[in-house]
Amino acid sequence: MKKLVSLLLVLVMVFTLAACAPKQPTGGDTSDEQTAKKVLGVVMPNATHGFLGESIKHAEAEVKALAEANGFDYKFLTSKESSEQNNQIDTLINEKVDAIVLWPHNGDELRSAAQSVMDAGIPLIIYDRLINGFTPTATIMGDNVSIGELTGKYFNNYFAEELKAGEVQILEFKGDNSTVPQQRHDGFLKTADKNFKIVQSFSTDWQRAKAQDQMENLLNTSKPEDIEKIKAVFTHDDEVVLGVLDAISGYKGPTKLNIKLVSGVGARRENLDTFKPTYETLQVDQVTYAFSPAYVRQAVKLGLEVLEGKTLQKDYLIPTEEVDRSNEEAFRSSETYKIRYSIQ
Numbered sequence: 001m002k003k004l005v006s007l008l009l010v011l012v013m014v015f016t017l018a019a020c021a022p023k024q025p026t027g028g029d030t031s032d033e034q035t036a037k038k039v040l041g042v043v044m045p046n047a048t049h050g051f052l053g054e055s056i057k058h059a060e061a062e063v064k065a066l067a068e069a070n071g072f073d074y075k076f077l078t079s080k081e082s083s084e085q086n087n088q089i090d091t092l093i094n095e096k097v098d099a100i101v102l103w104p105h106n107g108d109e110l111r112s113a114a115q116s117v118m119d120a121g122i123p124l125i126i127y128d129r130l131i132n133g134f135t136p137t138a139t140i141m142g143d144n145v146s147i148g149e150l151t152g153k154y155f156n157n158y159f160a161e162e163l164k165a166g167e168v169q170i171l172e173f174k175g176d177n178s179t180v181p182q183q184r185h186d187g188f189l190k191t192a193d194k195n196f197k198i199v200q201s202f203s204t205d206w207q208r209a210k211a212q213d214q215m216e217n218l219l220n221t222s223k224p225e226d227i228e229k230i231k232a233v234f235t236h237d238d239e240v241v242l243g244v245l246d247a248i249s250g251y252k253g254p255t256k257l258n259i260k261l262v263s264g265v266g267a268r269r270e271n272l273d274t275f276k277p278t279y280e281t282l283q284v285d286q287v288t289y290a291f292s293p294a295y296v297r298q299a300v301k302l303g304l305e306v307l308e309g310k311t312l313q314k315d316y317l318i319p320t321e322e323v324d325r326s327n328e329e330a331f332r333s334s335e336t337y338k339i340r341y342s343i344q
Contacts, residue, residue: 046078054293082109107131148187211243238266
């Protein structure tokens with residue numbers, strides 16, 4: 001009898017210890033906390049400098065900070081071209097991440113991969129460049145149409161007297177063939193006076209050096225009477241502006257230049273620093289529209305909201321600010337400017 005009681009006591013102790021012991025996680029050697037963590041994929045073009053280089057720094061800083069504060073994991077991927085970006089998206093789909101923030105190289109070349117994300121039931125947030133004919137979970141971008149519209153209105157006011165007399169000829173320097181320049185171009189045409197005539201349009205690949213070469217070639221090969229008619233340059237990027245100004249300041253030809261205004265997008269410190277000296281030396285005014293590399297942080301924040309189960313709007317437009325000689329010093333105190341340079 002004593003042996004039976006002892007055996008029963010031993011069994012009770014074994015079951016008690018087993019019940020109190022910590023449970024081991026299923027699905028490998030990961031902990032409960034790791035198993036429960038959601039994963040956000042952030043996919044961008046790569047760059048080491050310029051607007052895109054700054055954007056990468058902001059995006060990586062934001063996703064790292066949010067992951068540490070909110071307990072999720074992330075995959076941060078950059079690529080040289082669309083084919084590599086397509087492969088990265090396929091990998092994220094196979095890894096069953098919980099949401100993806102995508103800045104496409106080129107929307108048309110990413111349509112199939114983006115559709116695969118949606119077909120897999122993974123929320124997809126598109127940043128900056130649209131994919132025509134495709135509806136993701138949400139799209140967030142700068143208000144490019146408004147940037148173009150504001151530029152058109154600014155040109156109207158600046159050349160009000162000249163427009164009364166007739167045609168005013170201008171040049172246009174686009175970034176590339178993506179939806180961003182097209183939206184800015186369309187916005188400009190919507191508000192600009194019909195007497196503005198774009199006599200030539202260039203695609204710069206967002207490069208200062210390429211814009212400089214294009215402008216120099218035009219100034220050195222065009223007829224003097226044609227050059228003299230050009231009154232303004234409408235560009236889609238601040239770095240492009242500097243290339244145009246390099247060509248204007250370096251021009252040694254016989255023709256008198258009558259370019260009075262150059263517009264840009266970005267409101268970069270490097271450009272703001274040139275506003276006053278460019279006017280004093282070349283008598284060329286500038287206007288630019290704030291478009292910060294830090295805007296990508298808002299796209300990453302939307303990714304967090306998806307992980308938290310929140311429902312997003314379909315479209316988010318980030319407003320811009322107009323900056324010229326009259327307010328460039330005040331703009332340096334704005335939150336847009338401070339956040340842009342907060343990680344440098």
